[in-house]
Amino acid sequence: MEFRVKHRASDCGARTGEITTAHGTFETPAFMPVGTQGSVKAVSPEDLREIGAQIILSNTYHLYLRPGHNIIRRLGGLHRFMHWSGPILTDSGGFQVYSLAGLRSISEKGVTFQSHVDGSTHFIGPEEAIEIQQSLGGDIMMAFDECVSYPAEREYVANAVRLTTQWARRSLEHKKRGNQAIFGIIQGGMHTDLREQSARDLVALGFDGYALGGLSVGEDRPTRLRVIRDTIGFIPPDRPVYVMGVGAPEDLVEGVRLGVDMFDCVMPTRNARNGTLFTSNGKMIIKNARYAEDPKPVDGRCGCYTCTHYSRAYLRHLFMAREILAYRLNTIHNLAHYCRLMAELRTAVSEDRVEAYAREFYDLQRTGIP
């Protein structure tokens, strides 16, 4: 994997770049749509390309449980299995073990947990997490980590940082393939000194990139941005910075200003399925009666397939009637909105006008849906 910084903004910490993987190059700052079970929910790979997605994320925990990483390996790997030829990042499974699995017990060795699908008992440690990710064949793997809930006792967080460093070392040691990059995951909760400790530990081990885990777990946005700001300085400037599971459009704008290169979040896809559409002028609840006869597209500034061909009235009808097409059209729009936001941010960075762009962004968000 190669990371090339193209431009550093003069007015903030933002930067543009590109990351070249075994399955092609993506521009940074990048947003990665989430394809939890080997499918970005409700859309096809062709949809994703048309939307402008350049890299997607898939979940190790889910694919391990169903259909099983060995099946995917025998069928030629995840790219072939899901018909996506571009870059894929696979997470470590750490976050899902904590957020989805049933009864779990943590030891130095790893985590024993119960499947959320059928209650069966499983064990994943750093070696297993890498083994699974190597079977999937993603372009960027994540080291296994202990993701701490929030709020948490400082002592618990400190211990998780210690364990995460151990597991990161073992993840690195277990990695066998040259064509798969690996990122370390910085933990430390909302504690500046523990984040620094975790970052220093991982940087000493030497990863291809560094992620901030344990965010978007219930903390407010100022806290989240403070943690990013306080931690990012400990990451070597020639390595990509990835903030995991974040976030809202505002998080993307603020994250980019702080120097974040990669984001992922289920928000655009999940909200789409719940009928909440992101627009330049804020969120649109498509089931609202005010859209029943509205011939306008969701967002007049958006050039996506949905906004090009369908009215708010039709999208409302599909959603009210629970038509499957509703989920696809809404998802296409929300992902296109996110990808357009990232493209605009990249342009703003390259033209040294991120601050002006951010002001416009917030002004538009405040005007409300026309």
Add this chain to the structure above:
Amino acid sequence: MEFRVKHRASDCGARTGEITTAHGTFETPAFMPVGTQGSVKAVSPEDLREIGAQIILSNTYHLYLRPGHNIIRRLGGLHRFMHWSGPILTDSGGFQVYSLAGLRSISEKGVTFQSHVDGSTHFIGPEEAIEIQQSLGGDIMMAFDECVSYPAEREYVANAVRLTTQWARRSLEHKKRGNQAIFGIIQGGMHTDLREQSARDLVALGFDGYALGGLSVGEDRPTRLRVIRDTIGFIPPDRPVYVMGVGAPEDLVEGVRLGVDMFDCVMPTRNARNGTLFTSNGKMIIKNARYAEDPKPVDGRCGCYTCTHYSRAYLRHLFMAREILAYRLNTIHNLAHYCRLMAELRTAVSEDRVEAYAREFYDLQRTGIP
């Protein structure tokens, strides 16, 4: 509307032709995918075009109840509302009033019924059915009919035939637009003489085409084919024949042999969503464990998007994981299978080898899934 017969098969009653409507031409024999609520479930208009669908059907009853035909009219009609620029046939609402609505009472004037959506009370007679269909703006409208359940008393069926003739006359009289064709619906249950009576009544009124309603209501296939065979002779040979709500691939093959020009059925779309896929070699239940690691496409003879890019193993995974993409990929395949069957039948008719084609069709169906 113009119907042009291109070729009559020498070896059976089959014929090829084309029907030109206000929104373009479609080839016959034709299969019409069903877009009940203004969307062919799980696919987009672009998907339909790629699949080879040339005309779709939409349901008057459903669109009247939700979002309401007046909303669709004010938004520019159904074509624009749903972003489908090709021919659309709208049914009369008769069948749905009998099969879906709650408490209903029938009089000479029409039918009072309760909405299956919210229980509210509504009235549709022939004038209302045409009014709604004119608001929707489909290319082919259907006269309002009384669809009889099966089995039914002969006297009840005879009365339904009488009422259907009355309503057909009033439907014709209420029709105002020249760019919308109208078909009459022949009833008469499984009684040859009542079907003849109904056909003679409607032909005397003079419609653009003639449909057989009241089939696929529980009768067996030999009975269904007998009714089609016995009735089709009373329809003028220069008018298209449409068998409503039929059917399975075998029904299409047999219907074409008898001279049927148009079909519609929810079977390919509904089965797709239930995980049943049609193939040259019979039905495939995609959730079966035997497909868990099967790298083959659903049907090696099929060139659809699904069969081109995805394995049985992936489709099984998506279906088991309840991924929304499963419904789209399965629907694309099943509709492509139906459209390919019709295209092959048209070719067979034009080459006077329908009987040979039918033999091959049944031989392949019997071989089982490879």
